[in-house]
Amino acid sequence: MSGIYVRKYRQEDLEKVYSLFRSRLGSYVHFYRDKRIIEHFTQFPSAKRAVYVAISKEKRSLLSGEVVGFLVVGISESKEYAQGLVAELCSVDEEVTRRLIKKAINYCIQEGADIIAVTSFPDEKEGVFSRAEGWFRANPYLLLGAVASPIQVLRVLLESKLESVRSFVNGILFVLDDNTIHVKSKDGSVLVNVVEGNSASADISVEMSNQVFSKIIMGATNPYMMYLRRRIKIRKLTSNSRLFQGLSCKYKILKLCASLRIPRTFHVAIIDAL
Amino acid sequence: MNTRELEKILIRSYSGDKEQRIVEFLNLCYGAWGDLKEWKWRNVLYPTFESDNIVMAETGGKIVGYGALFFRDLYIPHVGLLHTATLGDAAVHPKFRGRGLYSRITYETRMPIAKSKGAGLLFLHTQKGSVTHKANKKRGFVEVHYPVYIKVINAKVVLEAELKEFVERDGFLRKILGENFDLDVNGANITISLKGEKEKPADRTVVRIVIDEKALPFLVKLKASGKAGVMTYLAALLISRAVKLKLIHTATLITQAVREVPRFVRYLCT
DSSP states (O other): OEEEEEEEEEEGGHHHHHHHHHHHHTTTTEEEOOOHHHHHHTTTOOSEEEEEEEEETTEEESTSSEEEEEEEEEEEEESSSSSEEEEEEEEHHHHHHHHHHHHHHHHHHHTTOOOOEEEOTTTTOOOGGGGTEEEEEEEEEEEHHHEEEEHHHHHHHHTTOOOHTTTTTTOOOEEEEEEEEEEEEETTTTEEEOSSOOOSSSSEEEEHHHHHHHHHHHHHOOOOHHHHTTEEEEEEEOOOTTTTTHHHHHHHHHHHHHHTOSSSSSSSEEEEHH | OHHHHHHHHHEEEOSSSOOHHHHHHHHHHSOOOOOOHHHHHHHHTSSOOOOOGEEEEEETTEEEEEEEEEEEEEEETEEEEEEEEEEEEEEGGGGTTTSSSSHHHHHIIHHHHHHHHHOOOEEEEEESSSSHHHHHHHTTTEEOOOOOOOOOEHHHHHHHHHHHHHHHOOOHHHHHHHHHHEEEEEEEEEEETTTTOSSSGGGOOOEEEEEEEGGGGHHHHTEEEEEEHHHHHHHHHTTTTEEEEESSSHHHHHHHHTTTTHHHHHHHHH
């Protein structure tokens, strides 16, 4: 996109910035930005900060007059040198990113920053941030994730897996370290409940530790491998002959576990880490 | 400190007071954490803030531990929103470290709060290789990497600060280099004094480190590398002559290095 101009953010841009986030971040796993959070971002607590938006001015485009880029930059002086932090960056394409980054660099130079840091989308090619342009990639920080409540995770992740759950008429029992969770389909929705011991009737039980469950959900391991290493145990609890033909039942359960994995396409902005 | 004193420590939720004291405490623990404005923006002004998102450990009216928590939704494509919690800043007073107070604040207080408020997942931002990173990885936390790009505007200032911090942290290097060393970045000469002296007698410098700009990307990566990585990068930089060491007082340096050989061997083995 070549027909754009960059200007300072104004309060009335909020709705359009929100739409930009919704359309641009939709394919990534990310911390959701509602309007309150976007407004909070614009108040980034640096004595020196700037918030820019890129506006499309292509007359024939559907995006004409729309916000196609958003950037928050602030100067942090907590170290011995001043760091320019591009706390948030969202844009529709590489050209818009380039224009916004140029603006941020100029701002950082003008405000006396010694270094500038930015995060990009996980699958984005180097492009704007190439070595040739003086950027280099570093991974000094990382995000650590784990399951806090298996029942909450199963409730959300299994909601869209009705078809896979439906084939187990009496449901599935997930036996984790300190939780036994019964999953069953009923009236077109998936019911997930904590049960005491093995009291609930189910077709099958899946046993694993909280750590293995956490690693599967976070995509650090795959359930097939865990099953082969006997870190996941699958037991038949009823004799439903149609269900337990050959390996199909165990395969179905492992496939269901694999589908629970949260994609690794995490988009994390610097502002998410603050 | 005895067990009775540790038992006296009370962990309670934030109650709207002591904001300035919390910031002073964080600055004491982190060195340079920030100011009240920043603390408020990160915590009380965050849209999902509730008072029990912040816990404080206190004894005798003094803050000795702190931990923050944030609640936000994680968007997962084709699934929707999953309620999550993020463990924010945590700090323990230097005198109370190594006594399990961090565990009490995090695993016995913050995590149960997160669970009770319906968080499905728990996140934590940390520096690679830090104590927090190692401790939480052992507890089953999984790493999620995200690309950070850096552009250095003022190489001289950045290198001076980073190198000083790097050498200060590494007792072995500090012993060998002495309290003062010279740094030369692209022809600009700076003297680093680990004692914080502005001026130093020239004859005390034993090493001059000459750094070429092409070494910058590697030097930044050093911060996030393990011991083996640091050795490899440093060797590569020295071989490619992107970093040169000029020995000024060779005899002093050799004496200091020889004295440190046993420690160096132990450093490599641990």
